[in-house]
Amino acid sequence: MVAVKQTVEHVESLEAYKHGFITDIDQEFAPKGLNADIVRFISAKKDEPEWMLQWRLEAFERWLAMEEPTWAKVNFPRIDYQDAYYYAAPKTKDGPKSLDEVDPELLATYAKLGIPLKEQEVLAGVQGAPKYAVDAVFDSVSVVTTFKKELAAVGVIFCSMSEAIREHPELVKKYLGSVVPTSDNYFACLNSAVFSDGSFVYVPPGVRCPMELSTYFRINAAESGQFERTLIIVDKGAYVSYLEGCTAPMRDENQLHAAVVELVALEDAEIKYSTVQNWYPGDPKTGKGGIYNFVTKRADCRGDRSKVSWTQVETGSAVTWKYPSCVLRGNDSSGEFYSIAVTNGFQQADTGTKMIHLGANTKSRIISKGISAGKSSNTYRGLVSAHPKAKGARNFTQCDSLLIGKECAAHTVPYVEARNGQTVFEHEATTTRLSEDQLFYVMQRGLNQEEAVALLVNGFVKDVLQQLPMEFAVEAQKLVAISLEGSVG
Amino acid sequence: MSVSQAIAAGDVALLPSRRDEDWRWTDLRGLIRAMPPVSPASDRQFETGAFGEGDVLLVNGVVRGDVKALVVPAGERRTVRLRVIADTSETAHGTDLSVWVGEGAELTLLETYEGLGEGYLTETRLNLTVEADARLERVVLAADTAEAVAVSTATVALSRGSRFEQTVLTTGARRQRIETQVAHPGEGATVRMDAGYLLGGQRHADLTTAVAHEGVGGETSQLTKGIVRDQARGVFQGRIVVEKGADKTDARMGHHALILSEKAEIDAKPELLIYADDVSCAHGNTVGALDEDALFYARQRGIPDAQARAMLAEAFVGEVVDRIANDKARDVARQWVAAHLGAV
Numbered sequence: 025m026v027a028v029k030q031t032v033e034h035v036e037s038l039e040a041y042k043h044g045f046i047t048d049i050d051q052e053f054a055p056k057g058l059n060a061d062i063v064r065f066i067s068a069k070k071d072e073p074e075w076m077l078q079w080r081l082e083a084f085e086r087w088l089a090m091e092e093p094t095w096a097k098v099n100f101p102r103i104d105y106q107d108a109y110y111y112a113a114p115k116t117k118d119g120p121k122s123l124d125e126v127d128p129e130l131l132a133t134y135a136k137l138g139i140p141l142k143e144q145e146v147l148a149g150v151q152g153a154p155k156y157a158v159d160a161v162f163d164s165v166s167v168v169t170t171f172k173k174e175l176a177a178v179g180v181i182f183c184s185m186s187e188a189i190r191e192h193p194e195l196v197k198k199y200l201g202s203v204v205p206t207s208d209n210y211f212a213c214l215n216s217a218v219f220s221d222g223s224f225v226y227v228p229p230g231v232r233c234p235m236e237l238s239t240y241f242r243i244n245a246a247e248s249g250q251f252e253r254t255l256i257i258v259d260k261g262a263y264v265s266y267l268e269g270c271t272a273p274m275r276d277e278n279q280l281h282a283a284v285v286e287l288v289a290l291e292d293a294e295i296k297y298s299t300v301q302n303w304y305p306g307d308p309k310t311g312k313g314g315i316y317n318f319v320t321k322r323a324d325c326r327g328d329r330s331k332v333s334w335t336q337v338e339t340g341s342a343v344t345w346k347y348p349s350c351v352l353r354g355n356d357s358s359g360e361f362y363s364i365a366v367t368n369g370f371q372q373a374d375t376g377t378k379m380i381h382l383g384a385n386t387k388s389r390i391i392s393k394g395i396s397a398g399k400s401s402n403t404y405r406g407l408v409s410a411h412p413k414a415k416g417a418r419n420f421t422q423c424d425s426l427l428i429g430k431e432c433a434a435h436t437v438p439y440v441e442a443r444n445g446q447t448v449f450e451h452e453a454t455t456t457r458l459s460e461d462q463l464f465y466v467m468q469r470g471l472n473q474e475e476a477v478a479l480l481v482n483g484f485v486k487d488v489l490q491q492l493p494m495e496f497a498v499e500a501q502k503l504v505a506i507s508l509e510g511s512v513g
Numbered sequence: 514m515s516v517s518q519a520i521a522a523g524d525v526a527l528l529p530s531r532r533d534e535d536w537r538w539t540d541l542r543g544l545i546r547a548m549p550p551v552s553p554a555s556d557r558q559f560e561t562g563a564f565g566e567g568d569v570l571l572v573n574g575v576v577r578g579d580v581k582a583l584v585v586p587a588g589e590r591r592t593v594r595l596r597v598i599a600d601t602s603e604t605a606h607g608t609d610l611s612v613w614v615g616e617g618a619e620l621t622l623l624e625t626y627e628g629l630g631e632g633y634l635t636e637t638r639l640n641l642t643v644e645a646d647a648r649l650e651r652v653v654l655a656a657d658t659a660e661a662v663a664v665s666t667a668t669v670a671l672s673r674g675s676r677f678e679q680t681v682l683t684t685g686a687r688r689q690r691i692e693t694q695v696a697h698p699g700e701g702a703t704v705r706m707d708a709g710y711l712l713g714g715q716r717h718a719d720l721t722t723a724v725a726h727e728g729v730g731g732e733t734s735q736l737t738k739g740i741v742r743d744q745a746r747g748v749f750q751g752r753i754v755v756e757k758g759a760d761k762t763d764a765r766m767g768h769h770a771l772i773l774s775e776k777a778e779i780d781a782k783p784e785l786l787i788y789a790d791d792v793s794c795a796h797g798n799t800v801g802a803l804d805e806d807a808l809f810y811a812r813q814r815g816i817p818d819a820q821a822r823a824m825l826a827e828a829f830v831g832e833v834v835d836r837i838a839n840d841k842a843r844d845v846a847r848q849w850v851a852a853h854l855g856a857v
Contacts, residue, residue, distance in 0.1 A: 095534065412776065427790035431757070440781040442800040445772040451783070451798040457790040 041340075042506075044274030044304055047244050049129040051163070054111035056247070060084060063217050066111050070186045070220075073193065083206045083216035090210050096374040097403045097435060098343050100316065103280060110218045112163040112245035133162075133242065157182055159223040159239045161252055166221045171235065179228040180264075182237055185253050188224035195226055199257050203286035203324045203351070211282040212320040215251045219284065222252035227262040227293075236493060238267035243303070243315065249280040256286070258293040260327065265296040267496055270340070272304040276313045278342060283319045291327030291354065296335070298492050299348075300500050303340035308398065308510065311370025314342025321348035325357035325386075333360040334377065335491045337500040339507040342371060347405065349378035352386035352414075359388040362488040364500070366507040367400035367432070376406035376438075381417035381447075390421040393485045395504075396432035397511030403434075408449055409441040416446050423453040426484055428477065428511050478505040516541065516636035516664045517607040523548045538748040538780040539690050539719040541662060549634055552604035559598060563654050563849055564623040564842070567596035571637065574606030583622075587615035587644070592839075595624045597637050599661065602630035609638045616644040616672075621839050622651045626665065628658035628686070637665040646674040652842040653679070654849050657686035659714060664690045673700035680837050681708040682846055684853050685716035685745065692721040699728025699759055708737040709833040711853045712745035712777075719748035726759040735766040738833050740826055740854075741777035752784040753794060760791035769799045771829060773822075827854055 054065045063084050067077040092103070114129075157171035159182065166184030175182050181192060189196050206216045223239045243250045258264050272279065281303060287295050306314025317340070323332035334348040350359025361377040379388035388408065396402035402425065410417035425434035436453045458480055466476040482489075482501060489497050519527035529535075530542030552573040559570075570577040585591045597608070614620045626637070643649045649669075657663045663686050671677055681691050695704055710718045724733050739747040749768045770779040783796040803825050811821035830850055837843040 425785075425787070427787065427792075430790055432790065433786075433788045435787060436783075436785040436796070438781075438783065438798070440779070440798055440800060442770075442772060442779045445775045445777060445802055447772065448801040449799065450801075451796075453783075453785060453796050455785050455787045455792065455794040457792070 041274060041304055043271035043302065046273040047129055047133040049244070050115045051112050051245055052115055053109045053245065053248070056109055057106045058110055058218070062110050066218055066220060069111060070189070072189055075197070076189050080217050083213055086207045087210070087213040087217055090207070090213055092210050096345050097401065098345060098372040098374050100278070100343050103316070107247070108280065109245065109248040110251070111220060112248040113165040114162055157235050157237050159184060161221050161239060161241045163243060163245050163248060163250060166223070175234070178231055178234060180231060180233050181224065181226040183224055185219070185222045185224050185255065188255070192224070192226070195257065196224070196255070199286065199288055200255055203288060203322050204284050204320050209320060211318040212284050215253060215282050215284045215320070219251045219253035222254040222283070224254070225256040225264060225266065227258045227264045229260040229262060231262045233262070233264040236265050236267060238269070241268070241270040243272035243279060243281065246275060247277060249282065252283045254283070254285040256295060257288045258290065258295050260290045261292040263294045265493060266298070267493060268297070268299045270301050270303050272315050274304050274313065278314060278316055280316045280318065285319070285321040287323035287332055289323065289325050289327060289330035289332050292329045293327060294331040295323065296333045297323070298496055299336040300496055300503065301336065301338045301340050301344070302503060305340050305369060305371050306342040308369030311342070314371070315340065317341035317344045317346065319346040321346060322351065323349065323359065324351045325354050325359060328354040328356055328383070330354050330357045333362070333491070335362040335488065336364070337488070337492070337503065338363070338365040338373060338375060339503045341373070344373040344375055346375050347377055349380065350388065351380045351382065352388065353382045355383040356385045357383055358386065361390045361392070362491040363392045364395070364485045364488045364504065365392070365402055366395045366504055367402045368398040368507050368511050369400060370398070371400040373401070374403040374405055376404045378407040379409070379419060380407070381410040381414035381419070383414060385416040386414055388419045390419070390423070391487050392423045393488055394423070394425040394434055395428065395481060395484070395508070396425070396434045397428040397508055399431045401433040401435070403437060405437045407439040407441070408451070410443055410447040410449070412444050414447070415444055417444070417448070419449045421451040424484070425455040426481065427455065427457045428508065474509070477508060477511070481505070481508060516634070517638065519548065520605045520607045520634065520636065535721070535750070539688055539717070541688060544688060545634065545662065549603050549605045549632070552601045552606035552633065555600040557600055562594070562596050562625045562627060563845055564594045564625060566594065568594045569596070571595070571597045571608050571610065573599065573601050574608045574635070576608070576610065582611040582613060585614045585618040585620045588617045589615070590619040592621040592623065595622060596627060597624065598627045598629060599633045599635055599657070599663070600629045601633050603632045605634040607636040607638070609640070611640045611642070613642045614644060614647040614649050617646045618644070619648045620650070621842065622649065623842055624651060624653045626653070626655040626657060626663065628656065628661050628663070631658050632660045634662045635664065639665070639667040641667060641669045643669065643671050643675040643677055645672040647672070648676045650678040650838055651680070652837060652839065652846060653681040653691070654846070655681065655683035655689065655691060657689055659687060659716060661686040662688045664692070666692045667694070669693065669695045671695065671697055671702045671704070673698060673702060675702045678705045678838055679707065680833065680846065681720065682849060683708070683710050683718050685710060685712045685718035687715070688717050690719040690721060695722070695724045697724050697726045697731045697733065699726060699731035699762065702731055704733040705836065706733070706735045707833045707836055709830045709850065710739040710747050711830065711850070712739070712741045712747055713743050715744050717746045717748070719750070721750040723752040723754070724764070725754045725756065726762045726764065727756050728759055730761040731759065732762070733764040736833055736836065737768045738830050739770045739779070740773060740830065741770065741779060742773040744776045746778040746780070749781045749783070751796070752786065754786045755789050755792050755794065757788040759789045762789065762792045762794065764792070764794045766796040771803060771826065772800065773803065823854060827851065830854070
């Protein structure tokens, strides 16, 4: 009865949110609240040069004058920006060299997060593990970045943002805020003022980054927000694949995560950016707690023939509000967006992409799969636009929504703007529930309802899963199944 | 905020602007600097319209004759030609009219919007009620002038088993918005809502629709097709809402546009807002140029380029016209499209 045993194991593995633990570690905080002094505090903590502090203070001034937007199809109580910590960091010694030197609590945290042991060793900076560079961001700071030396040998810079500001100010000055300007939107502006850490990547001309780069974001401290800032610059003819994962503890309070990610692709460069977002989604029965994930992600295909591909698997967060976008500036540049957004319980997601065609013969492709279950709400919102100079712009969009249950909602809100006569835009969207026939067929073959749903959903999202790097695809598939646990029957 | 309110109050600040999400592509506030004076009365006699003599005339915001509302008693069948005429320049007016189609009754409403002056600002508001098992077909031909700003809004309330059909054909104006809001009870009621726009010069047309499915078993089918050239701008905003409990809803929406010049523009927002799970909803949206393969094929057969383009354009919009149920109205609509295709 191997099959039965496997089934039992599988069902047991379908536990609810399994990253919801809290790490009890000595941390230091900035005073609660938000004002210019907090901005100065963060900047000082990070030993930043004066220009960076000025940049932050200017952003803070602008933020004060802005109003929080309300246009998304999400509802949440007003955020009290004064009632949170804007800086929280574990008290650790500088730069651990071996496993023994890393705070055991941090090690235990990564072990518990289910990162494979080898990768965990890599994470802690042990030599000889497989090549998979990781930057681990724990609340407001990057605790360790691996493989820096080997990457440096080929000229790739991979480090925390704080380090980049100190070590590579010329690159940071040139590119920071050049894709997402400080006052782009309310949350990006807040991020510009108080951003703590994140990853910085620079790939020099002609270099194909020899390994996958990844960042693992973890929120741990209570009543704190995480404001990470990631900047990836890929120079002419270079290539990088970057992965991002996120988790947080289970808490009754809502925590804000307002990140900004900027990608710059120069001539013939290619960036592949994959996200598996699994922030704590809140209590599935009451909707209490969970992360507010208000993120600005944008890629600038600045050079001719550059290419950016966004792949996201969004299963976590109480409220998700994000649109990873591509500005297709270079001629013949192309952008792709592959998304799976799963909402269950009381989760709300308003996500999609923007493909802004500025250059000639630019191409974009959007595949979005939304699944809503429980009492959740899932919105695809997207913009495809072609400016007068974008002759030969081409877009294909497919948005499919799947509804599981009577009390969930799925919305599709695409915006299409074609401003020249040589544009070809195609968009199609469907909204349906799981097919009774398919369910019946699969269950007749001996699968229980939950497994049957998982199997069908897996088929539904296959197009997007295929875009993920192997390790992530397996993880993402499991995650989708877990997220839908309890949604049927 | 509405055009009628702005006209009534003489206050431009009340006009919708692109800051209003539902008017993002039809900015009136930015266009109209000062409110034009109220339109004068007109007792002129007019030549026959596209559908012939009018049964009901709305001229410069005033209903002629002793017509308070259009009423079709239960079980009866009528055809009514409604002519909405702006016989004025640089002035503003608004009109309201109610239409009631009684239980089991049938109304074919043939509407023409005719502009005789220039630079007028109007809003025409129709309140349509379709009782149980009744049927209403609207065929709307909108021929406003190039400098006009014309808004027409139809609010439609349907009942069990009723059928509502609508075909709007327009050549646009400086700014033109034709909006239809439908309250759909499900319960076997069906909706077909189509539109075609043919825009040249600097004309603009905004076809906005919203259908709210509130009950079980409703059906909606929408097809909008448009052709723009020169510096014209076509806007399509379609919203289908399926409320909680409105299961077995079947809703389809399609918008397809051809851009025939370098500087023309198409903006579209086909929305699906779904709060029920047992539904089948879909929308499709395409924007592009004339099919090169088809043109090549036509050329190969010896058809001159201009003629081939005209044929393809006519066939493209023809699909909308073909769906008109009323035979006579369909013929008139087909001629109307042929006559106006020349302009694009």
